[in-house]
Amino acid sequence: MNALRKRLDALKKPFGKGEKLEKFAPAINAFDTFLFVPNHTTKKGAHIRDAVDLKRTMVTVIIALLPALVYGIYNTGYQYYIQTNTPFTFLDAFIHGAWKIVPMIIVSYVVGLSIEFAFAVYRGHEVNEGYLVTGLLIPMIMPVDIPLWMVGISTAFAVLIAKEAFGGTGMNILNPALTARAFAFFAYPTYMSGNKVWVSEASNVDAISGETILGSLAAGQEVNYSMLEMFQGAIPGSIAETSTLWVAVGALILILTGIGSWRIITGGILGAAFMGFLFNLWGANALMSFSWINHLVVGGFAFGIVFMATDPVSAAQTNKGKWIYGILTGIFCIMIRVFNPAYPEGVMLAILLMNVFAPTIDHYVINANINKRKKRWSNAQELKTA
Amino acid sequence: MRIIKKIQTRRGAELNIKGKAEKVLSRTLSTDTFALKPDDFFGTIPKLIKKEGEVVQAGEPIFFSKKNPRIKFVSPVSGMIQTVQRGARRKIEKIIIAKSSAEDSVSYQVKSWQEMNREALKELLLESGNWPFIQQRPYGIIANPEETPKAIFVSTHKTCPLGVDFEFITSKNVAEFQEGIKVLNKLVDQNVFLGVDEDHPGVFEQIEEVQHYSVAGPHPAGNVSLHIQELAPLNMGDRVWTLNPEDVTNIGRFFQTGKFSPQRTVAVTGNSLNNPKYVVTTLGCELKPILDEFEIRYPQNRVINGDVLTGSTTSSENGHLGFFNNQITVIPEGNDYRMFGWLPFKDNNILSLSNTSFSRLFKKKGFEVDTNLNGEERALVVTGEMEKVFPLNIYPMQLIKACMVEDIEKMEALGIYEVVPEDFGLIDYANTSKIEAQEIIRQGIELMINEVG
Numbered sequence: 151m152n153a154l155r156k157r158l159d160a161l162k163k164p165f166g167k168g169e170k171l172e173k174f175a176p177a178i179n180a181f182d183t184f185l186f187v188p189n190h191t192t193k194k195g196a197h198i199r200d201a202v203d204l205k206r207t208m209v210t211v212i213i214a215l216l217p218a219l220v221y222g223i224y225n226t227g228y229q230y231y232i233q234t235n236t237p238f239t240f241l242d243a244f245i246h247g248a249w250k251i252v253p254m255i256i257v258s259y260v261v262g263l264s265i266e267f268a269f270a271v272y273r274g275h276e277v278n279e280g281y282l283v284t285g286l287l288i289p290m291i292m293p294v295d296i297p298l299w300m301v302g303i304s305t306a307f308a309v310l311i312a313k314e315a316f317g318g319t320g321m322n323i324l325n326p327a328l329t330a331r332a333f334a335f336f337a338y339p340t341y342m343s344g345n346k347v348w349v350s351e352a353s354n355v356d357a358i359s360g361e362t363i364l365g366s367l368a369a370g371q372e373v374n375y376s377m378l379e380m381f382q383g384a385i386p387g388s389i390a391e392t393s394t395l396w397v398a399v400g401a402l403i404l405i406l407t408g409i410g411s412w413r414i415i416t417g418g419i420l421g422a423a424f425m426g427f428l429f430n431l432w433g434a435n436a437l438m439s440f441s442w443i444n445h446l447v448v449g450g451f452a453f454g455i456v457f458m459a460t461d462p463v464s465a466a467q468t469n470k471g472k473w474i475y476g477i478l479t480g481i482f483c484i485m486i487r488v489f490n491p492a493y494p495e496g497v498m499l500a501i502l503l504m505n506v507f508a509p510t511i512d513h514y515v516i517n518a519n520i521n522k523r524k525k526r527w528s529n530a531q532e533l534k535t536a
Numbered sequence: 537m538r539i540i541k542k543i544q545t546r547r548g549a550e551l552n553i554k555g556k557a558e559k560v561l562s563r564t565l566s567t568d569t570f571a572l573k574p575d576d577f578f579g580t581i582p583k584l585i586k587k588e589g590e591v592v593q594a595g596e597p598i599f600f601s602k603k604n605p606r607i608k609f610v611s612p613v614s615g616m617i618q619t620v621q622r623g624a625r626r627k628i629e630k631i632i633i634a635k636s637s638a639e640d641s642v643s644y645q646v647k648s649w650q651e652m653n654r655e656a657l658k659e660l661l662l663e664s665g666n667w668p669f670i671q672q673r674p675y676g677i678i679a680n681p682e683e684t685p686k687a688i689f690v691s692t693h694k695t696c697p698l699g700v701d702f703e704f705i706t707s708k709n710v711a712e713f714q715e716g717i718k719v720l721n722k723l724v725d726q727n728v729f730l731g732v733d734e735d736h737p738g739v740f741e742q743i744e745e746v747q748h749y750s751v752a753g754p755h756p757a758g759n760v761s762l763h764i765q766e767l768a769p770l771n772m773g774d775r776v777w778t779l780n781p782e783d784v785t786n787i788g789r790f791f792q793t794g795k796f797s798p799q800r801t802v803a804v805t806g807n808s809l810n811n812p813k814y815v816v817t818t819l820g821c822e823l824k825p826i827l828d829e830f831e832i833r834y835p836q837n838r839v840i841n842g843d844v845l846t847g848s849t850t851s852s853e854n855g856h857l858g859f860f861n862n863q864i865t866v867i868p869e870g871n872d873y874r875m876f877g878w879l880p881f882k883d884n885n886i887l888s889l890s891n892t893s894f895s896r897l898f899k900k901k902g903f904e905v906d907t908n909l910n911g912e913e914r915a916l917v918v919t920g921e922m923e924k925v926f927p928l929n930i931y932p933m934q935l936i937k938a939c940m941v942e943d944i945e946k947m948e949a950l951g952i953y954e955v956v957p958e959d960f961g962l963i964d965y966a967n968t969s970k971i972e973a974q975e976i977i978r979q980g981i982e983l984m985i986n987e988v989g
Contacts, residue, residue, distance in 0.1 A: 187877030191907040196964035202890035203911025205878035320915030408891040467919040530771035
């Protein structure tokens, strides 16, 4: 370890203070700090610090994403082989999926991280770790057959417009990964919706019907999947959104480590269940009479509420605000699903909408605290003058 | 003892660090030099009365506050002004007094203090150098003698990591402490609020003419800010005064003897020490002779005037004890690298409040801590973690952000008057982004003092 450290220090020398390549120090530091937690000591404020840092936080989110990602890779192959009636093994399915998805992940990371590094060097701050999560989320919520260049452009749009334009990590209003998806959704609708995009090769092989459950319901067709299949995720859909089971495992990791807000997740589930139940009572069309429990397990709801709505930067920041934000996200998600057949998947738009309203929610929550204080002041003032 | 209020909180954290001072008072230590550091008195600009080379008696004023010349700062010992250390822009950093063998001290006529009116008593406290013991909220600066506070608070329950046990150090000075309380009662329209440890009020139970309240819960439950919020919340224009228990004793002793009492009982703590214990000494004393009494375990250490969350770094060679602190902490420097230290659940030997570490599950005996930052400063991303360690009814992150952008109106509305930097010590420690919350709040308060006053 010491030898490696010495080599790294030698490598870093030209990037040091006052040296020729000082400007590029953030880039080299980003790599270095992934090998070693730096030897920086506290200079002011508290003399001791917690072991947690942003790297650890983001890596925890990535770990929570892995079960859903691995299942998504498998399901990509599974959907392809099952619909083409080809005999296959687990490994076949996995390889088929990986062949499709790994390049998407690479494109997303290369494009996004290049922009992040460029901005870090330009602005002279360290590279923030947030993109490690965003960069993995983007391919996970895309349809499997989307061309790689679209992934690249969506990523660039998201990082530049949704994030860096607002000042970088911590300043953005919208969740960058969802912005990437929304961009692709509106810019390339034929690749992002319909019944030919959700299963690998569906547009090339006629035998494949790649309609999602929500899509079928919106079109008034029968749904032939069992509750168990829907829960386990053996259904068509965006790459990693299908398996509520593995998303739930991720949710458990996020909640137990305290990284994801249990308030938002619980609020979202409650909101969606409540809205689904109301529509069940109404029951005017297929989507309305679709059981509220099923609403929770199909489509991207589970994935969205666990991994996207909980993004601490774009969500509400106060504890009360998180409840309101979560519940409203759930309600809007089901409402968009049911009322707008053009967008059978409501969770993306629901979360983006709530991202925009999150600061407003916080504003009112914080104002309650401020008003209490001001009321106390004016009461005291009255007492004095009386 | 009648408890007027039980203050309880769950928000906060008990940092289980090795090196708690054993309740043994080591012999009274004296040192060759003593120092006054104007920086100990937040917001005070010093004007020197004595020059280098002049002889001073114990209790003789050395400098006064430029803003309020009535507030005088006196020498804790008799001797000679050895050096006036200046920093950038000739700012006075330290006034070092070489102790002489003769013990001359200024004496005051205090016998009839009980007949004095409030103003005369204030004048005596100001003249004798006892005034700087009295701190004011908002801002945590020296109290303004022209004002009468809404209340005076003395919290005897120190909850900070390895904090001093005031019950233990006051148990031998109960009479002086009681006398001090009586003096303070004359400065305010209601009896002094005295905060005690709910489980262990000890000798403070016997103290009379006070309003007892009890405190329970993890740090920062012992911080006065919380007690003020519960018992006498600060409104616009309100003043509340606070004192350290040992300074109440010092004031009491002054009114018994007529001589300025600079006693400091210090808990010398930290995981760098093999035998942490209490030392009785004098405020401003040199640290080296004190530290020489201890076995130090690591080659590179940091000596902290105060506790690990709020103290200031000083040097073991030529450092001096601060004016207010009853604690010295020595911990090892953490200037080494950790491979893949960012992996969750790796390095569980590092104390962490986060659930991304198993550290809280074991090591009941106490953690070895060091000064490593354990990461790098980042933008504020994670939300909700500050509130977990902040018991005041204030949104800490929003207040920090308001201070960062210097939005005075917002800072006022969000409660800047109700906090001092030390309330944010645990936030410094716990926040993922390694934001220097205390520093930001300190600058915010400085801004308030300059703009609003």
